Amino acid sequence: xxxxxxxxxxxxxxxxxxxxxxxxxxxxxxxxxxxxxxxxxxxxxxxxxxxxxxxxxxxxxxxxxxxxxxxxxxxxxxxxxxxxxxxxxxxxxxxxxxxxxxxxxxxxxxxxxxxxxxxxxxxxxxxxxxxxxxxxxxxxx
Amino acid sequence: xxxxxxxxxxxxxxxxxxxxxxxxxxxxxxxxxxxxxxxxxxxxxxxxxxxxxxxxxxxxxxxxxxxxxxxxxxxxxxxxxxxxx
Numbered sequence: 249x250x251x252x253x254x255x256x257x258x259x260x261x262x263x264x265x266x267x268x269x270x271x272x273x274x275x276x277x278x279x280x281x282x283x284x285x286x287x288x289x290x291x292x293x294x295x296x297x298x299x300x301x302x303x304x305x306x307x308x309x310x311x312x313x314x315x316x317x318x319x320x321x322x323x324x325x326x327x328x329x330x331x332x333x334x335x336x337x338x339x340x341x342x343x344x345x346x347x348x349x350x351x352x353x354x355x356x357x358x359x360x361x362x363x364x365x366x367x368x369x370x371x372x373x374x375x376x377x378x379x380x381x382x383x384x385x386x387x388x389x
Numbered sequence: 390x391x392x393x394x395x396x397x398x399x400x401x402x403x404x405x406x407x408x409x410x411x412x413x414x415x416x417x418x419x420x421x422x423x424x425x426x427x428x429x430x431x432x433x434x435x436x437x438x439x440x441x442x443x444x445x446x447x448x449x450x451x452x453x454x455x456x457x458x459x460x461x462x463x464x465x466x467x468x469x470x471x472x473x474x
Contacts, residue, residue, distance in 0.1 A: 258411040258451040259392035265442055316421045324428030333425065333434045342439060375393060383445055386397040387424040
């Protein structure tokens with residue numbers, strides 16, 4: 249694999265962080281315990297994603313992903329999905345708020361085109377459509 | 390859609406660089422599964438997240454990854470490499 253020849257999809261940030269709402273999008277396989285887990289039985293990977301609400305209790309989150317060791321995330325989800333950390337930063341006035349939607353998906357796929365042209369766009373639309381996010385933090389596993 | 394500014398926290402900088410993320414932070418030596426640090430180390434997690442968010446207001450070069458060391462993380466790990474064909 250070589251470095252992408254596509255231009256860098258750079259969107260400028262022209263706001264104050266202290267007035268901005270932040271969303272988290274993680275490839276770490278994070279979802280709510282009562283949401284359908286990602287399908288790790290499919291060797292091609294699961295192209296779906298799960299919406300995580302802003303007021304989620306972090307103890308209600310879990311990881312379904314079999315391509316990294318998530319033992320640490322099982323103990324403290326903030327190592328891949330830093331929702332409580334964002335809340336701390338909101339209290340301290342570093343950020344303006346927590347966006348209304350966050351997303352977890354399983355960042356492993358053998359269906360790269362479908363992930364790039366399908367899932368990634370759908371996630372971007374979800375964030376764009378009603379999360380009120382001014383910026384997004386992306387994490388892997 | 391006009392686009393949404395993003396910042397990536399990566400623990401596989403060589404791998405993620407292939408997609409040329411617009412802004413990226415590599416907390417040096419963090420292992421996969423520890424993007425923000427170790428469990429329970431909230432101050433470290435906050436430090437990493439603050440540094441990532443700070444990239445929004447810095448004059449970073451799109452496509453480049455910023456590397457920062459966090460001694461409080463402790464033992465460091467080698468990141469995965471891209472296999473050369």
